[in-house]
Amino acid sequence: MSAGIELENVVCDFGNFRAVDNVNVNIQPGEFFSFLGPSGCGKTTILRMISGFNEPTKGVIRIGGKDMRGQRPNQRPTALIFQNLALFPLMPIWENISFGLEVRGVDKATRRKRAEELLALVDLPDAADKMVSQLSGGQKQRVAIARALAVEPAVMLLDEPLSALDLKLRQHMRAELRAIQKRTGVTFIYITHDQGEALAMSDRVGVMSQGRLQQVANPRDIYNNPVNGFVASFVGENNILTGSVQNAADGMASFATPIGTFRARLVDGANGKPVKLYIRPEHVTLSEIPGKENSVPVTISDVAFEGNFIAVQAQTENGTTLVAELRNDGAATVPATGSKLHMTFDAQRSALLPDAVGGRG
Amino acid sequence: MHKNRNLAFHLYMALFLAYLLIPLIIMGGAAFNDSKLPTVYPWKGYTDQWFIDLWNDNRIWIAFRNTILVAVAVAAISVPIGTAAAILINSLGGRIRSALYGIMVAPILAPGAVIGISTLLFWNKFSVPAGLHLSVLGQVSYIAAFVMLLVLARLQSFDHSLEEAALDLGATHSQVMRRIMLPHLYPAIGAGAAIAFFQSIENFNITLFTRGNADTLTVYVFSKVRSGITPTINALALLLILFTLGLAVWYELNRRRKARIEAAREAEGRRAEEAALL
Amino acid sequence: MQELLRRYGVGLTAAFIGLTAFWLLILVILPNVTLFESSFRPYLPVVDVGGPLDTYSLNNYMKVFGVPVDVSVLWMTFQVPVHIKIFFGTIYYSTLVTVITFLLAYPLAYYLAKVVSPKSLPTLFLLLFVPLWVSEILRSFAWFIILAFKGPLNALLLNIGLIDAPVRWISGYNSVIVGLVYTYVLFMVFPLYNAIQSLDTNQIEAAEDLGAPWWRIHQRVILPHAKPGIASGSVMVFMLCAGSLLVPTLLGSTSAQWFTQTIQQWMLEALDWNTGAAYAFMLLILCTVFVSVVMRIFRVKLSDIAK
Numbered sequence: 001m002s003a004g005i006e007l008e009n010v011v012c013d014f015g016n017f018r019a020v021d022n023v024n025v026n027i028q029p030g031e032f033f034s035f036l037g038p039s040g041c042g043k044t045t046i047l048r049m050i051s052g053f054n055e056p057t058k059g060v061i062r063i064g065g066k067d068m069r070g071q072r073p074n075q076r077p078t079a080l081i082f083q084n085l086a087l088f089p090l091m092p093i094w095e096n097i098s099f100g101l102e103v104r105g106v107d108k109a110t111r112r113k114r115a116e117e118l119l120a121l122v123d124l125p126d127a128a129d130k131m132v133s134q135l136s137g138g139q140k141q142r143v144a145i146a147r148a149l150a151v152e153p154a155v156m157l158l159d160e161p162l163s164a165l166d167l168k169l170r171q172h173m174r175a176e177l178r179a180i181q182k183r184t185g186v187t188f189i190y191i192t193h194d195q196g197e198a199l200a201m202s203d204r205v206g207v208m209s210q211g212r213l214q215q216v217a218n219p220r221d222i223y224n225n226p227v228n229g230f231v232a233s234f235v236g237e238n239n240i241l242t243g244s245v246q247n248a249a250d251g252m253a254s255f256a257t258p259i260g261t262f263r264a265r266l267v268d269g270a271n272g273k274p275v276k277l278y279i280r281p282e283h284v285t286l287s288e289i290p291g292k293e294n295s296v297p298v299t300i301s302d303v304a305f306e307g308n309f310i311a312v313q314a315q316t317e318n319g320t321t322l323v324a325e326l327r328n329d330g331a332a333t334v335p336a337t338g339s340k341l342h343m344t345f346d347a348q349r350s351a352l353l354p355d356a357v358g359g360r361g
Numbered sequence: 362m363h364k365n366r367n368l369a370f371h372l373y374m375a376l377f378l379a380y381l382l383i384p385l386i387i388m389g390g391a392a393f394n395d396s397k398l399p400t401v402y403p404w405k406g407y408t409d410q411w412f413i414d415l416w417n418d419n420r421i422w423i424a425f426r427n428t429i430l431v432a433v434a435v436a437a438i439s440v441p442i443g444t445a446a447a448i449l450i451n452s453l454g455g456r457i458r459s460a461l462y463g464i465m466v467a468p469i470l471a472p473g474a475v476i477g478i479s480t481l482l483f484w485n486k487f488s489v490p491a492g493l494h495l496s497v498l499g500q501v502s503y504i505a506a507f508v509m510l511l512v513l514a515r516l517q518s519f520d521h522s523l524e525e526a527a528l529d530l531g532a533t534h535s536q537v538m539r540r541i542m543l544p545h546l547y548p549a550i551g552a553g554a555a556i557a558f559f560q561s562i563e564n565f566n567i568t569l570f571t572r573g574n575a576d577t578l579t580v581y582v583f584s585k586v587r588s589g590i591t592p593t594i595n596a597l598a599l600l601l602i603l604f605t606l607g608l609a610v611w612y613e614l615n616r617r618r619k620a621r622i623e624a625a626r627e628a629e630g631r632r633a634e635e636a637a638l639l
Numbered sequence: 640m641q642e643l644l645r646r647y648g649v650g651l652t653a654a655f656i657g658l659t660a661f662w663l664l665i666l667v668i669l670p671n672v673t674l675f676e677s678s679f680r681p682y683l684p685v686v687d688v689g690g691p692l693d694t695y696s697l698n699n700y701m702k703v704f705g706v707p708v709d710v711s712v713l714w715m716t717f718q719v720p721v722h723i724k725i726f727f728g729t730i731y732y733s734t735l736v737t738v739i740t741f742l743l744a745y746p747l748a749y750y751l752a753k754v755v756s757p758k759s760l761p762t763l764f765l766l767l768f769v770p771l772w773v774s775e776i777l778r779s780f781a782w783f784i785i786l787a788f789k790g791p792l793n794a795l796l797l798n799i800g801l802i803d804a805p806v807r808w809i810s811g812y813n814s815v816i817v818g819l820v821y822t823y824v825l826f827m828v829f830p831l832y833n834a835i836q837s838l839d840t841n842q843i844e845a846a847e848d849l850g851a852p853w854w855r856i857h858q859r860v861i862l863p864h865a866k867p868g869i870a871s872g873s874v875m876v877f878m879l880c881a882g883s884l885l886v887p888t889l890l891g892s893t894s895a896q897w898f899t900q901t902i903q904q905w906m907l908e909a910l911d912w913n914t915g916a917a918y919a920f921m922l923l924i925l926c927t928v929f930v931s932v933v934m935r936i937f938r939v940k941l942s943d944i945a946k
Binding site: 051052053072073074078079080082083084086087088090091099100102103104131133134135136137138139147148150151166168169 | 522523528532536545629630636638
């Protein structure tokens with residue numbers, strides 16, 4: 001039923017513009033896989049190539065092991081959910097959902113029955129005879145999913161389908177989508193620029209920038225062990241310091257910066273490349289006395305209470321601004337603005353990362 | 362100051378409407394005047410004589426039948442041509458698009474006499490004699506442009522991802538056309554057909570040069586007005602005005618009803634939206 | 640082309656192209672080519688067509704220079720060939736009608752776009768559309784009745800004492816102008832309305848707020864914005880006037896000939912189709928020149944005009 005997808009050396013050019021540059025990825029059957037990246041990074045082009053609306057300039061796309069070259073969108077075992085959902089406004093909901101069956105010549109009674117089953121699956125039992133304009137954004141979302149599921153696709157492709165929704169609804173729909181995916185077992189390929197969405201829903205995430213796939217990993221690794229500065233910045237906040245590597249051994253290195261020398265992890269493959277130091281704000285501690293290593297004296301310049309955490313801004317002696325996020329466990333003492341403290345970075349959780357791989361060439 | 366200015370504007374509007382409508386009322390009124398000449402003054406008393414004369418006038422009925430036949434033919438040919446041309450031009454870009462667009466709208470601006478004569482001469486080369494069939498072809502040459510413009514405007518509001526969605530769900534190109542594209546275009550196609558029909562009924566210039574010996578209503582009225590007229594023409598005019606007005610009002614009411622239904626649906630959608638956020 | 644094939648497939652694309660080609664080639668371009676070609680050929684008996692006498696020449700066009708008549712402009716009198724006089728008369732009076740319709744339509748369009756409350760707009764538009772739904776011939780016919788020597792206008796004016804004796808309204812070009820203005824003024828109103836309506840009312844208010852008098856607001860803000868509408872309306876009205884045959888025939892006196900009437904005489908009375916073609920071609924050139932000039936002056940594109 002569900003199928004895996006292989007992209008092998010896939011390149012897509014639009015005139016002189018290289019939208020997708022040598023992408024290799026192997027997506028497992030039944031996997032929830034997200035392509036994450038800023039707009040213009042090539043993720044939508046990848047989706048359109050998988051669904052057949054664009055052909056790769058070079059490289060091969062296989063679905064379920066079968067080469068898709070020359071296969072038109074209506075011949076591929078994929079179903080695409082469009083960014084604007086593309087529901088047919090002139091058809092009632094049940095005709096929308098069963099359209100894929102209609103064009104395959106399925107008789108009306110069967111279509112109606114199948115539409116109602118699918119509406120039950122997406123938790124919209126009474127909507128069959130409504131028109132699209134009568135539904136809320138979240139309901140339209142479910143109809144779009146039901147319509148895509150009706151053709152029993154091996155792969156479901158979703159192009160930022162939640163972007164038009166209200167924030168609260170969006171978070172609700174994340175869980176919903178994930179549940180539907182698990183229930184149906186269909187391979188989901190999800191496109192988004194929202195790292196929260198990608199991390200929360202996916203089995204694996206592929207982070208893209210400038211047409212290149214930067215890193216493919218599970219959400220935890222993407223966040224905790226980014227392979228380069230782009231990935232680290234795109235999926236979260238960082239204190240970023242420039243400087244030079246002093247000595248490196250066993251995956252650790254000393255890094256000399258204008259505000260002091262720090263020990264940090266040097267990721268594989270960063271050897272010899274220019275690197276910067278990335279420290280996540282939540283991996284920073286503040287204390288009255290300096291730590292054993294990686295400490296720097298700071299003056300607290302701003303404290304913002306955010307509810308579940310406390311955002312602290314601090315200035316070093318030379319005026320560099322650093323940020324820390326302290327978990328609000330109810331007992332934590334909130335540092336006062338203007339107080340002088342020491343900021344300490346955990347060496348294991350500080351990373352020396354190169355810039356993103358490859359620009360557009 | 363604003364108040365005075367607005368008063369002047371309201372007055373102007375009223376005068377303008379009077380200017381537009383009074384001549385038509387006079388013309389309609391003359392149909393009931395018991396006078397041999399079509400006029401409302403002096404008023405010689407009410408009569409329905411002219412409507413009876415109209416009913417008994419055979420030539421008018423033939424002209425009427427011809428007019429309807431031509432109008433139906435023009436609509437039937439213009440609509441597919443205009444629709445196809447709109448879809449074609451909508452998928453093109455750059456120079457070809459503007460060149461084609463120019464050629465397509467030029468017949469709207471060209472004088473009817475020119476279109477009529479060129480059509481007559483062209484088909485004469487192939488020994489096709491003048492007649493209403495040439496009137497149809499001549500009229501289509503510019504009326505198709507109206508259909509094209511209407512459909513093109515409607516296409517601009519068409520979401521092309523609907524086409525892609527249908528293809529992605531396995532539809533063939535002709536299924537996409539029949540189930541997705543044409544239903545979206547129907548309002549414009551309907552309006553195009555109506556405009557084609559009425560433009561054809563109205564047409565005089567092209568018809569005059571291409572008709573041969575056949576009469577259409579406009580040509581018949583024209584010849585009647587030039588050779589002595591009786592108020593039968595007024596009776597005909599009144600009926601035509603009432604007929605077209607009736608259709609116009611029906612069309613408008615229908616449009617409003619559909620808009621109301623759609624507005625109610627959207628309101629329901631908004632309520633569902635709000636309910637979802639609670 | 641690629642785009643078309645991808646979206647519609649081979650069959651439908653071929654159908655679209657076929658229908659469009661039929662329209663543009665068979666119904667538009669080739670007939671006009673024929674018109675152009677025929678305009679250079681002599682009027683011959685059927686047996687001589689294609690024979691040695693059937694040669695191309697400018698003779699048909701030269702016929703405009705026949706039959707001179709006197710024309711007075713201000714205090715000077717010229718001898719001008721009658722068809723030339725009619726040709727330029729048509730241009731002159733069509734331009735005049737265009738200007739009059741603009742003057743009549745502009746305040747109305749402004750009123751509809753910016754003054755009147757939006758609630759009453761649908762009703763006003765329905766009323767304005769009524770004459771458009773009535774055919775051109777009936778609209779001219781209405782004025783034929785009104786302007787008749789023993790018609791209601793003279794009766795009214797006599798009764799209220801504005802005139803002492805009935806006026807012969809249908810004489811010279813006056814009645815033609817009245818008829819053309821009445822018939823085509825709405826073709827000026829709607830493009831102007833569309834153009835003015837698209838102007839952000841804040842701009843007018845900003846100009847008022849900055850102390851501009853009303854005429855300067857029109858001159859500096861509204862009129863420049865309405866330019867495409869003016870161009871579109873002017874082109875429509877001029878073309879319809881220059882090409883009109885009904886109105887001049889119904890409302891014109893014998894002394895007031897319109898160029899289309901001359902064409903009609905060649906075609907349907909003299910049965911000299913080739914000379915008719917030459918004259919029709921001249922009319923076409925006139926219209927093309929007019930459209931190009933307007934497009935140049937107002938710096939608008941064809942797509943702005945054809946709306």
